[in-house]
Amino acid sequence: MISPHQPRIVRHLVLVATFLTTAVLAATFHAPVAQAEVDYARDVQPILARKCFACHGPDEAESGVAFHQVDLALAEADSGEFAIVPGDVEASGMIIRILTDDEYEQMPPEGDRLNESEIATLKQWIDEGATFSRHWAFEPLSTPVVPEISRESAHTSGNANDVHPIDAFVLSRLNSVGLTQAPPADKRTLIRRVTYDLTGLPPTPEQVAQFVADSAPDAYERLIDRLLASHHYGERWGRHWLDLVRFAETNSFERDAAKPNAWKYRDYVIRSFNDDKPYDQFVLEQLAGDLLDQPSTESLTATGYYRLGIWDDEPADPLQARYDELDDLVTTTGQAFLALTINCARCHDHKIDPIPTTDYYGMLAFFADVTSYATRSNMTGNNQVDVSSPNLIEQYRQCDEDEARIQAELKRIEQAGIVHMSAADQRATEGPKRDRLRILREKLDQHLTDEQRVRYASLGEQLKAVTKHRKNLPPRDQILGLARKRQIEKTFVMYRGNPHSPTDLVTPRFPEIFEEQPSDFDDDQRRLELARWITSPTNRLTSRVIVNRIWQHHFGRGIVRSANNFGQLGTPPIHPLLLDYLAGVFIENGWQIKAMHRFIMTSQTYRVAATLTPNQMQAVGDTATIDPGNDLFWRFDPRRLSAEEVRDSILAVAGTLNPTPYGPSFYEDLSPEVLAGQSRPGKGWGKSSESERNRRSVYIHVKRSLLTPMLSAFDFPEPDTTCEARFATLQPGQAMSLLNSHFIHEKASQLAEAVRNDIHGESAPTNTTPESQELFINAVVHRVLGRKATTDEIDDGIALLEDLMTHHGVPPYRAESLYALSVLNWNEFIFVF
Numbered sequence: 045m046i047s048p049h050q051p052r053i054v055r056h057l058v059l060v061a062t063f064l065t066t067a068v069l070a071a072t073f074h075a076p077v078a079q080a081e082v083d084y085a086r087d088v089q090p091i092l093a094r095k096c097f098a099c100h101g102p103d104e105a106e107s108g109v110a111f112h113q114v115d116l117a118l119a120e121a122d123s124g125e126f127a128i129v130p131g132d133v134e135a136s137g138m139i140i141r142i143l144t145d146d147e148y149e150q151m152p153p154e155g156d157r158l159n160e161s162e163i164a165t166l167k168q169w170i171d172e173g174a175t176f177s178r179h180w181a182f183e184p185l186s187t188p189v190v191p192e193i194s195r196e197s198a199h200t201s202g203n204a205n206d207v208h209p210i211d212a213f214v215l216s217r218l219n220s221v222g223l224t225q226a227p228p229a230d231k232r233t234l235i236r237r238v239t240y241d242l243t244g245l246p247p248t249p250e251q252v253a254q255f256v257a258d259s260a261p262d263a264y265e266r267l268i269d270r271l272l273a274s275h276h277y278g279e280r281w282g283r284h285w286l287d288l289v290r291f292a293e294t295n296s297f298e299r300d301a302a303k304p305n306a307w308k309y310r311d312y313v314i315r316s317f318n319d320d321k322p323y324d325q326f327v328l329e330q331l332a333g334d335l336l337d338q339p340s341t342e343s344l345t346a347t348g349y350y351r352l353g354i355w356d357d358e359p360a361d362p363l364q365a366r367y368d369e370l371d372d373l374v375t376t377t378g379q380a381f382l383a384l385t386i387n388c389a390r391c392h393d394h395k396i397d398p399i400p401t402t403d404y405y406g407m408l409a410f411f412a413d414v415t416s417y418a419t420r421s422n423m424t425g426n427n428q429v430d431v432s433s434p435n436l437i438e439q440y441r442q443c444d445e446d447e448a449r450i451q452a453e454l455k456r457i458e459q460a461g462i463v464h465m466s467a468a469d470q471r472a473t474e475g476p477k478r479d480r481l482r483i484l485r486e487k488l489d490q491h492l493t494d495e496q497r498v499r500y501a502s503l504g505e506q507l508k509a510v511t512k513h514r515k516n517l518p519p520r521d522q523i524l525g526l527a528r529k530r531q532i533e534k535t536f537v538m539y540r541g542n543p544h545s546p547t548d549l550v551t552p553r554f555p556e557i558f559e560e561q562p563s564d565f566d567d568d569q570r571r572l573e574l575a576r577w578i579t580s581p582t583n584r585l586t587s588r589v590i591v592n593r594i595w596q597h598h599f600g601r602g603i604v605r606s607a608n609n610f611g612q613l614g615t616p617p618i619h620p621l622l623l624d625y626l627a628g629v630f631i632e633n634g635w636q637i638k639a640m641h642r643f644i645m646t647s648q649t650y651r652v653a654a655t656l657t658p659n660q661m662q663a664v665g666d667t668a669t670i671d672p673g674n675d676l677f678w679r680f681d682p683r684r685l686s687a688e689e690v691r692d693s694i695l696a697v698a699g700t701l702n703p704t705p706y707g708p709s710f711y712e713d714l715s716p717e718v719l720a721g722q723s724r725p726g727k728g729w730g731k732s733s734e735s736e737r738n739r740r741s742v743y744i745h746v747k748r749s750l751l752t753p754m755l756s757a758f759d760f761p762e763p764d765t766t767c768e769a770r771f772a773t774l775q776p777g778q779a780m781s782l783l784n785s786h787f788i789h790e791k792a793s794q795l796a797e798a799v800r801n802d803i804h805g806e807s808a809p810t811n812t813t814p815e816s817q818e819l820f821i822n823a824v825v826h827r828v829l830g831r832k833a834t835t836d837e838i839d840d841g842i843a844l845l846e847d848l849m850t851h852h853g854v855p856p857y858r859a860e861s862l863y864a865l866s867v868l869n870w871n872e873f874i875f876v877f
Contacts, residue, residue: 082169085179086616091162093396093613095152100127102395112396114176130174133167142166179397180620181383181610182557184584187628188621191216209629210647213622214677223667226679227660229653231256232831233877235267237680238645240876241598242271244280244689244740245696252830268645272638275705278318279742281637283688284597285313287770288380289330289352290372292746292763293709295417296354298723300749304428305524307743309348311706314742323590323635324579327381331575334526335568341431347525351427354748354764355417366416367543373411374404376766381578383589383610386555391541397611398557401537406553409535410574415528426528432521443514450507457500458484461491532567558584585610587627587635592617594640595626596769598650600681608768618675654680654877682877684772687758688741690782694868695738697828698791699798702738709745710736712752715786722749757781782869792865796857799823799864812849812856817842820860828867 082088092101092111099106109127110116117128121137129135141151142158150157158166169175193212218225229237235255239247247255255267271277291313293306316326326346329336333343353372359365371390378386388394389404415426430437462473469487473480489497536546552570553561554577565573578586589610596602603623606614617623626640633639644650653660656679661668667678674681685693695701710732719726729750744752748763757777761767782788803823821841825833833841841863848859867873 082165082172083180084169084175084177085612086620087165088169089179089612090616091158091165095156095158095162097395099152102393117176118174128170128174130170131172133170136170139163139167139170179612180616181585181588181614182398184582185587185627186621186624188213188625190625193219208647208649209625210622210644210649213619213625214647214649217619218667218676218678221670221676223671223676223678224664225649226652226654226656226664228648228651229680229877233653234264234651236830237876238267239271240685240689241645242268242280242641243274243276244283244686244692245276245701246693247830249826249830264651265642265646268642272320272641275314275318276703276740278314278316279705279740281317281597282310282314283742284593285317286310286742287761287767288593289349289376290763290766291352292748294728294747294749295357296748296764297356297358299357300722300728300747301357302728302747303351303524305522306348306352307707307709307745308345308523309352309525310709310742312342312345312348314706315342317637320636320638323630323637324586325635327579327586328575331377331578332572334529335572341523344429344431344525345523347429348523350411350414350526351417351524353417357418363543367538367541369416370408370411370414372765373414374407378407379608379766379768381589382583382585383592383604383606383608383614384555384585385609385611385613390538394611396613399555402548402550403553403555405535405537405550407555407574409550409552410570412532412535412552413529413568413570414526415530426526427524428522429525429527430520430522436518436520439517440514440520443510443517446510447507447514450503450510454500454503454507457492457496457503458488460496461488464491529568532570581631587630588623590637591626591630591640592623594637595644598641598644599677600683600772601769606768608766619677649677650680652678652680654682680877682875684774684875685758686770687755687760690758690874691741691754691787693873694788694791695740697868698795700738700791700794701740702735704739707743709743710739711745713737713786714750714752718753719750754781754785754787779869782874783865788865788868789861792868793861795824795827795868796860796864799827800860802827814842817845821845821863824864824867828864829870829872 096111098104100109101112102110104110105116108119108122111127118126118130120126123137125137127136127138133139138151141149142163144150152158190209191212193207193215215225232252235247235252239245239251255263260266291306291310293303294300295303329343329346330349333339333346336343350373353369353376355369356365371387374390375387378384384399385394385397386399386404386407388397389399389401391401393400418425418427432440458473462470465473465483465487469483472483488500492500535550535552537548537550539545539547552573560577562573562577577583581587589607592602592604593607596607603619603626604610604615604617609615626643629643630636630640633643656664664678671678692701711730712732714729716725719729722728728747730745741752741755744755746763751760751762757775757780759771759773761770799820803819818838818841821838822833824841825831825837844863844866845856845859848854848862849856854862
């Protein structure tokens with residue numbers, strides 16, 4: 045285990061080795077469950093899908109054998125043998141072919157042979173009767189009974205009723221396989237973990253000291269409540285949602301033009317989290333906010349969800365581009381809200397899940413009224429919803445009406461004069477606008493009557509007055525959303541996904557695995573019908589999916605690791621009963637996300653240590669060896685800060701963070717070399733003030749073709765498709781960003797200056813004596829990490845300062861900035877334990 049107080053280079057090497065070892069072992073780990081009954085959907089079907097379906101599945105049934113349907117799997121093969129004989133492993137041709145060394149008989153026929161664990165699973169399943177169960181995610185929510193666990197094993201006090209339900213489920217599973225949970229984390233570790241989880245920012249040294257000293261029984265609960273009440277909470281958790289819905293503020297493709305007012309959707313998401321909007325309402329507004337009985341500015345802003353995807357402004361095949369847009373909606377909606385890969389059935393029936401192509405196009409039909417993002421003739425008219433006050437809307441309407449009336453009369457007078465002009469001049473007025481204006485300016489007056497001249501001049505003055513009045517009006521308040529609905533056309537199944545080859549007519553329908561279909565509804569209310577079905581308490585996936593996502597962002601991975609795929613190729617839940625229990629609690633508490641945070645974070649499972657002392661390692665015994673991937677949550681997984689957390693934390697400890705929430709996006713200061721990476725260097729990238737650039741990273745303008753390099757280095761996702769979970773890599777580009785970038789050197793200098801001011805005030809002297817250097821080093825460590833520097837750290841710091849000044853001729857202030865830079869690179873700052 046890693047100690048944050050080990051020498052930094054040792055900590056780095058140990059951390060890298062730990063992560064690599066964990067990644068390798070976790071890929072093959074299966075928690076020992078003493079011959080627990082094998083479940084087809086959870087244990088067997090994924091093996092068959094990976095190793096057998098290519099030749100014996102939905103597309104191919106070689107030798108008359110296919111394993112995706114029970115009748116075909118148990119049928120007699122063309123050879124006369126049976127691939128599966130329930131209860132008889134020795135007679136099952138599947139096992140015989142898997143085990144044989146005969147290259148002409150072995151299965152799979154080439155390459156990827158089954159490993160011992162997979163073979164053992166198949167044997168046990170056949171021996172137990174080869175029962176084909178239904179996939180867990182397609183079953184209705186269960187109502188699990190909380191296991192009974194002693195308070196001693198739960199690290200709690202009082203009677204057994206005090207054991208948290210989450211701990212009961214987790215410890216019951218650990219106890220069943222003889223594993224032990226880690227002890228609780230210390231309070232200093234806990235406040236850092238909780239503060240980052242809920243706000244994405246580090247706690248201040250004062251907040252750390254106050255929490256450590258607070259001995260009240262409810263100190264921890266009050267800490268959670270304080271953080272949930274902060275507007276920084278929505279900025280942190282809203283960003284998780286923006287990953288899912290592929291949020292960006294531009295269209296992609298070569299021109300990558302801006303999506304006007306996309307930032308208002310981002311602010312809608314952040315406000316929704318801060319206001320603790322019920323999740324069912326949050327979903328309903330995004331899918332059908334314009335179809336509610338009383339649409340509000342907020343619900344209309346939510347429909348910006350439909351405008352976030354990529355858009356080709358010059359497609360080679362417009363019909364194909366249109367269906368690609370609709371596919372993006374089916375994909376994102378299916379995966380983000382339902383964790384279902386419905387999009388896999390666009391061209392053919394789903395290879396694994398029971399989702400036929402008709403289900404895909406039935407889902408697509410729900411979006412038939414959604415207009416394409418824009419058209420060549422009207423680039424924004426169907427994307428911008430005017431939510432101005434009625435009075436302002438009326439004034440603009442009146443201006444438009446007056447301008448149209450005046451222009452029409454002006455044109456009539458102009459035409460009356462043009463008919464008397466020469467043929468050449470008449471032709472010129474029908475050409476380019478500039479030629480028409482030139483002819484009218486030079487020759488119209490001589491072809492008008494006195495009365496026409498007076499009227500023409502009067503109309504010109506009226507037009508100027510209308511234009512001036514319009515300029516003096518406040519700007520219209522517009523939002524990105526569904527400004528117009530498309531005329532609903534019939535939806536057809538497209539042969540092999542080709543929009544030019546329609547076949548059978550389909551109507552809006554839910555996937556048949558749910559065994560329910562829409563009731564009667566008005567044709568223009570189809571998206572509302574879809575939204576109500578998705579947010580129904582009886583929906584089998586919605587509540588499971590969102591509580592899994594909340595768990596994922598607290599623990600580093602979900603109870604179901606494949607958070608966007610609960611289908612049969614997804615990862616089975618490690619704690620299926622706990623998942624259903626959490627989903628039930630979530631619905632009972634009114635779909636409130638903040639209540640779920642409190643429920644999860646007050647469990648002991650969340651509060652256990654990530655790093656263990658030798659004595660603690662001895663206490664947990666073989667747990668770390670048996671479950672190195674921590675699949676059963678016996679300890680807390682350390683994690684690297686996300687891209688936004690790295691940047692925001694640097695701003696926070698440097699004392700330059702601008703905490704202003706909401707509002708238009710800002711532009712980071714990018715080098716000419718970075719801007720040159722676009723087809724038109726610098727196009728669409730603005731300049732922001734230093735104060736704006738010090739805002740939180742969630743407010744950075746997200747341009748698809750020009751993602752901020754520092755965020756990209758720390759695994760900011762590509763926003764073209766839904767992102768279920770970010771990578772958490774350790775790679776050289778991150779070290780380069782934290783050692784060499786202009787941003788990090790600027791902030792390190794500001795950090796050093798802030799520390800000097802803390803110590804000495806505005807007239808800070810140069811720290812050149814060992815005593816003053818020790819004071820400076822202690823203050824930097826305290827400000828960055830919220831603790832005192834150790835003796836070794838002070839000695840190392842003084843040695844570094846002296847070396848920089850003495851041997852490299854670095855001025856004292858610059859040396860201090862470089863020391864501050866080094867602390868910003870410590871693992872303890874970049875990782876949460």
